[in-house]
Amino acid sequence: MSVQGARAAAYEVLRAVSGDEAYANLLLPHAIARQGLDAKDAGLATELTYGTLRRRGTYDAIIAIAADRTVDRIDPAVLDALRLGVHQLLSTRVASHAAVNESVELARRNGGGRGAAGFANAVLRRVSRDNPGHWMERIAEGARSDDERIGLTTSHPVWIVRALRRALTAEGRADELPGLLEADNVAPRVAMIALPGLAEVPDDATPARFAPTAFTTRGGDPEHLIRETGGRVRVQDEGSQLAALALSRALPVREGERWLDLCAGPGGKTALLAAEALAHGARLDANEIAPARAGLVRQAVASVPLEVEVSEEDGRERAARSAGEYDRILVDAPCTGIGALRRRPEARWRKTPADVPDLTALQLELVLAAFEALKPGGVVAYVTCSPHLAETSGVLAEVMRTLSDEVEELDARAVVREVAVDDIDLPDQADGSLRAQLWPHRHGTDAMSIALLRKR
Numbered sequence: 529m530s531v532q533g534a535r536a537a538a539y540e541v542l543r544a545v546s547g548d549e550a551y552a553n554l555l556l557p558h559a560i561a562r563q564g565l566d567a568k569d570a571g572l573a574t575e576l577t578y579g580t581l582r583r584r585g586t587y588d589a590i591i592a593i594a595a596d597r598t599v600d601r602i603d604p605a606v607l608d609a610l611r612l613g614v615h616q617l618l619s620t621r622v623a624s625h626a627a628v629n630e631s632v633e634l635a636r637r638n639g640g641g642r643g644a645a646g647f648a649n650a651v652l653r654r655v656s657r658d659n660p661g662h663w664m665e666r667i668a669e670g671a672r673s674d675d676e677r678i679g680l681t682t683s684h685p686v687w688i689v690r691a692l693r694r695a696l697t698a699e700g701r702a703d704e705l706p707g708l709l710e711a712d713n714v715a716p717r718v719a720m721i722a723l724p725g726l727a728e729v730p731d732d733a734t735p736a737r738f739a740p741t742a743f744t745t746r747g748g749d750p751e752h753l754i755r756e757t758g759g760r761v762r763v764q765d766e767g768s769q770l771a772a773l774a775l776s777r778a779l780p781v782r783e784g785e786r787w788l789d790l791c792a793g794p795g796g797k798t799a800l801l802a803a804e805a806l807a808h809g810a811r812l813d814a815n816e817i818a819p820a821r822a823g824l825v826r827q828a829v830a831s832v833p834l835e836v837e838v839s840e841e842d843g844r845e846r847a848a849r850s851a852g853e854y855d856r857i858l859v860d861a862p863c864t865g866i867g868a869l870r871r872r873p874e875a876r877w878r879k880t881p882a883d884v885p886d887l888t889a890l891q892l893e894l895v896l897a898a899f900e901a902l903k904p905g906g907v908v909a910y911v912t913c914s915p916h917l918a919e920t921s922g923v924l925a926e927v928m929r930t931l932s933d934e935v936e937e938l939d940a941r942a943v944v945r946e947v948a949v950d951d952i953d954l955p956d957q958a959d960g961s962l963r964a965q966l967w968p969h970r971h972g973t974d975a976m977s978i979a980l981l982r983k984r
């Protein structure tokens with residue numbers, strides 16, 4: 529076992545994430561390959577990387593106390609070495625001396641020689657003197673408000689704590705906030721999909737709780753299963769599966785229906801919609817503004833024997849040139865992504881509240897454009913992997929106001945209950961909307977919001 533190799537891979541990814549805005553999930557496999565890690569060490573490298581990124585807010589507060597300075601006054605390369613060290617000291621069973629020595633070495637090599645090494649050594653030794661519970665008390669004591677305390681101890685930016693609380697409160701479930709914040713910090717089990725009509729849930733798999741297409745494997749290598757089935761078995765969050773099925777199963781499908789996936793990249797939901805379209809004699813088009821992601825959509829649908837044309841346009845323009853043509857359109861809109869923090873470890877540090885107005889403006893325009901592309905009686909599914917009320921109920925309220933009596937909101941909660949194989953707890957929304965809101969802590973899915981809008 530090469531703990532050193534795993535640490536080196538994790539450190540490389542941490543540096544790229546904080547220095548170059550890289551995505552950990554895209555970079556980590558390359559870092560693991562470069563270090564030549566076996567499966568066990570690759571698992572350790574993943575835990576070190578994801579764990580450090582998720583808990584970064586908490587670790588930074590601890591480092592600031594131990595270093596007696598704010599983290600923005602620490603060299604970024606040294607800071608990443610410290611974060612990795614603190615993660616090992618407080619959240620893993622790695623021996624303290626090894627965690628300290630290795631991180632000191634990383635700081636020395638990458639952050640400016642002996643001075644950096646001495647500093648890192650002093651900070652990590654201070655951290656190692658206290659246990660995790662005590663450190664939590666110390667950072668909690670330093671918080672200036674209740675929300676800051678919650679944010680620091682659960683490693684969430686305060687604006688996300690507040691947005692999540694508001695979204696839970698809208699369902700009368702504010703008391704679930706601690707469970708949600710905890711669930712955000714736990715690596716989810718890898719959820720898989722067997723594309724309906726094209727693949728079966730393997731006999732030795734554990735069926736998921738709600739989506740009839742979803743399952744988890746009992747260990748083993750999902751890549752092997754994906755390859756063996758030619759991509760008809762894929763990795764996909766169960767909430768995403770429910771969102772796509774809510775559209776394809778909202779109403780009975782008539783032969784020859786035309787469907788469009790307007791913001792399709794990387795194509796997980798497109799593949800499921802393609803399988804559903806194939807099974808019911810519908811046709812499917814897809815669109816994705818980013819060419820590289822459009823390429824991923826083409827790969828995703830390659831396993832489904834259905835011709836899917838993938839365009840690379842701004843969704844607003846793509847929809848505008850197809851007025852009145854489609855029966856069902858998925859608008860899985862770009863969003864803050866604060867409902868998928870379990871799976872995207874760096875996401876919580878990337879977006880800020882300042883991003884919300886631009887996103888909601890784009891979401892509204894995409895939904896309205898999609899609505900124009902519907903035939904009368906057609907349905908738009910407006911989906912976000914964010915429960916932020918501005919992105920969910922706020923956009924919906926604006927859509928309903930703008931479209932007025934042209935639009936009817938279908939009961940998305942009833943549709944999801946119908947699709948689900950087991951009882952699913954979907955409380956009413958305070959604003960009276962019929963959207964379904966999924967949650968990591970309650971459903972084991974990303975926090976997807978699903979609304980269904982029908983053109984009268």
Ligand SMILES: C[S@@+](CC[C@H](N)C(=O)[O-])C[C@H]1O[C@@H](n2cnc3c(N)ncnc32)[C@H](O)[C@@H]1O
Pocket residue numbers: 768790791792793794795796797798815816817818821841842843844860861862863913
């Ligand atoms: C939430 S993701 C979609 C995920 C996808 N449905 C899936 O299940 O794999 C949103 C996508 O919208 C794309 N996007 C952003 N702005 C867009 C626009 N103006 N028109 C179309 N697509 C856009 C992004 O590049 C991103 O791939």
